[in-house]
Amino acid sequence: MSGRVLFLITTLVTAAAVHLFVLLNIPTFVMVRAIDLLKGEDNAFNQWLPSAPITPENQPVVRASPDLAYTVCLLDLSGGPVKVTAATWPGYGSLSIFDHDTRNVHASSLRGDGSLSGVIVATQDQQTLPNTDLPVVRLSDETGIALIRRLAPDADSRAQSDALNPLGGCSPLT
Amino acid sequence: MGAGLLPGPISRAKPVQIDGWESDWTIGSEASGPYLRAWVARFGLLALRKSEAVYFIADTDSDGKPLSDGCTYRVSGGELPGFWWSVTLYDADGYLPSNQGGHLSFDSTDVTDGKSWSFDVATTKPSDPEQSWISNENAGTFDLTLRIYEPHDDFLGAPTERLTPPMVQRLTCRGNA
Numbered sequence: 442m443s444g445r446v447l448f449l450i451t452t453l454v455t456a457a458a459v460h461l462f463v464l465l466n467i468p469t470f471v472m473v474r475a476i477d478l479l480k481g482e483d484n485a486f487n488q489w490l491p492s493a494p495i496t497p498e499n500q501p502v503v504r505a506s507p508d509l510a511y512t513v514c515l516l517d518l519s520g521g522p523v524k525v526t527a528a529t530w531p532g533y534g535s536l537s538i539f540d541h542d543t544r545n546v547h548a549s550s551l552r553g554d555g556s557l558s559g560v561i562v563a564t565q566d567q568q569t570l571p572n573t574d575l576p577v578v579r580l581s582d583e584t585g586i587a588l589i590r591r592l593a594p595d596a597d598s599r600a601q602s603d604a605l606n607p608l609g610g611c612s613p614l615t
Numbered sequence: 616m617g618a619g620l621l622p623g624p625i626s627r628a629k630p631v632q633i634d635g636w637e638s639d640w641t642i643g644s645e646a647s648g649p650y651l652r653a654w655v656a657r658f659g660l661l662a663l664r665k666s667e668a669v670y671f672i673a674d675t676d677s678d679g680k681p682l683s684d685g686c687t688y689r690v691s692g693g694e695l696p697g698f699w700w701s702v703t704l705y706d707a708d709g710y711l712p713s714n715q716g717g718h719l720s721f722d723s724t725d726v727t728d729g730k731s732w733s734f735d736v737a738t739t740k741p742s743d744p745e746q747s748w749i750s751n752e753n754a755g756t757f758d759l760t761l762r763i764y765e766p767h768d769d770f771l772g773a774p775t776e777r778l779t780p781p782m783v784q785r786l787t788c789r790g791n792a
Contacts, residue, residue: 464649464650464653465649467652467653467656467657468652468653468655468656470656471656471657471660472656472660475660495711496711496717496719497710497711497712497713497714497719498713500710500711502660502661503657503658503659503660503708503709503710504658504659504660504662504705504709504710504760505711506701506703506720506762507703507711507717507719507720508701508703508720508722532699533698533699533764533765535663535667535668535764537661537663537667539661542652543643543652543655543656543660543661544643544644544645544647544652545643545644545661545662545663545664545667548643548663548664548666548667548668549667550667550765552698552765586661588661592699592722592724594720594722594724
């Protein structure tokens with residue numbers, strides 16, 4: 442095999458490996474960057490953080506919807522499982538959980554009359570869970586994102602959605 | 616970051632393509648492949664799985680020409696198979712364009728007179744005050760994202776049979792647009 446052919450093969454294999462490495466790590470890289478942006482200086486994990494209305498000037502993540510009121514909780518499971526609850530809403534609403542690799546591992550409707558809906562979020566190996574009716578969502582890592590979406594296309598409905606947030610919770614089980 | 620790796624507008628193995636609108640039913644799920652997951656991370660972070668929402672993107676008009684802020688369009692449609700839906704305009708990077716007035720999206724709560732609806736996409740408000748509109752000012756080359764939340768089961772099972780997507784008709788263009 443000539444040196445030129447060997448060089449070509451080595452170059453192609455290296456390029457393929459770099460391509461694969463970058464491709465597979467884009468989701469985690471983007472998720473880590475989003476969490477860094479959202480946690481702010483307060484390092485605000487395991488608490489609901491209402492988002493300001495989505496406008497051209499305020500777009501914390503790509504392709505956010507201006508019709509929705511978003512409330513986010515950055516999950517840190519290093520201290521144990523986290524209980525995530527949210528108040529239901531007369532219009533469209535959902536509670537979703539994303540893992541560190543951007544997979545939507547849980548999504549449930551929040552349509553309802555104001556009662557609470559929720560889940561327990563734990564890692565794969567956290568076994569000590571309370572006796573609860575809430576479903577258990579497993580993450581492959583200790584970090585993730587819980588997200589409330591509520592249809593709130595105007596300031597009044599957004600204020601009503603924000604007023605519901607204290608009814609729910611996002612905190613470690615004790 | 617990473618956009619050069621990703622053929623678009625949605626990089627996936629088994630797309631759902633209906634009259635110029637494209638989606639992928641594996642978004643958000645374990646079944647999504649590495650190219651789709653990378654695309655979602657880059658251009659649609661925190662997208663929901665199909666049981667909760669589906670996303671369609673159109674980046675061309677009904678004649679197949681790229682959507683541009685140099686042109687005005689009329690988007691029209693009828694009933695869509697979900698609890699709630701919206702159409703939102705994003706620039707080539709997936710962000711709302713920097714324009715004023717708050718005309719960023721049209722959703723099912725804007726449908727006032729029955730099942731059929733339309734809105735214009737333009738840089739300025741239409742002369743007809745009754746016509747709904749969203750702004751493409753400063754959007755450059757853009758796309759329209761159709762979100763259908765709580766999609767009906769029969770639609771998820773047979774999307775090409777159950778969905779008549781909105782039509783995007785080009786009305787006028789300025790200069791060489």
